[in-house]
Amino acid sequence: MKPNSIIRLMMVSVIATVAASISACTPVAAWERGTLARPEMALDADPLETTLNNHIYFSKEASSGGNSASGGGCGCN
């Protein structure tokens, strides 16, 4: 299987899984949210590592940006 085919398969899998989850959206009472408060369920489980990764990828790739307003620049890109 070619790399592009693998990637397309990964994308379709991710999209299909998320779509399946959305369709299964159910009301969750406040006392039923203990699992969602676990650290490994955080959208950003390690802010320092995320900062470093974003900085490294920003310096090696042409893309940047995510679910936050962009911070200051650096001379690396």
Place this chain on the structure above:
Amino acid sequence: MKSHTLLALTASAMALPGIASLAKADAAPTESTLSYRASTYQEDDLPAIHRLAGSVERYDIDVHQLRLLMPVGETYSLTVNSSYESMSGASPWYAVRRIDGSPGIVMSGATISEQRRDLNVSGRKYLTNGAVGINLAVSHENDYDSISGGFDGERHFNDNLTTLAAGLSYSSDEIDPSDPELFNRVTDETKHSESVFMSVSQILNQTSVIQTGLNITHLSGYLSDPYKLNDKRPDSRTQTSWTTSWRKYITRADAALHADYRYFHDSFGINSHTIDLNWYQNIGANFQLIPGVRYYSQTEADFFTPTLNFTGTLPFQSTDYRLSAYGAVSGSLKLQWQIHDFTLSLAAERYHSNADYAFSDGPQSPALVSFNRYSFGLDFQF
């Protein structure tokens, strides 16, 4: 697990924009967290077959990061991030067409040595059904200074199952390259950026949450690379990225799946896709193993050229490999160990880029970079 740890975990989740208060009503963190990370990464040497002149030894970079998150009163929090980065090695200067038609890379000397320091301070106020935050940051290098600021807010709806968030930021950068006369480089250039984002987060059920958002950034001013020969880029650039993140806890495995996707488009003509998958596997009460894979693919910028055109007829051109068509795959592994109030972490990543990994065909650069990264981390809650 200790009871105060659960509080800290909850506070940690609460402190994150987007997911904050998805799990319960917003609250400031109840404990302080001091975190340190030491990381080093080495770029692979440029293959000798592509080198025309200069050193093949690319950058070695060390990074030290410090972060303090602390509650201030009952409804505020303060976060201070600081980092120190030192780098040495060579980087591609320009590419020319060789007799056989292939591009030859002229590297800079191996004597480049730089340091960067940055400081980022943010404050957050937690409200009954949302939160607002403000952020200021400075970054200093011997040839580059940046100052930025921004604010954001979030509001919860639908019995706290849904969160809308939005934010704005602005940065002003000054560029003053070293040895301008020796290499005929620009002096005292400036760059500005304005950025806006908005996102929506939704609790799907007791074990999964999703967030999707849009980020638009406009840059203006000097956007070329002063350290690359004849690098001429447009003086404005608009970037748009759409990001979707999904978190799913798998009870049977006592693990969480993180799936992230980003689509990026900019006015340079670059389109990219990024997929990031990480598996947070709990092992007993105190260990966590986190394997991850990331795939990235981009098209080339409209003005990217594999080799320099010296006729002066092109309004814009760049041989920067970061503007070429390529893809990159990386694999990572991280181990976390919790000991009382401390958490130790060790992480390693291999990042490999190749033009053949790209989604689409396009002009390629032989100067693509691959690297190994290693990190050590320590977190202390008090």
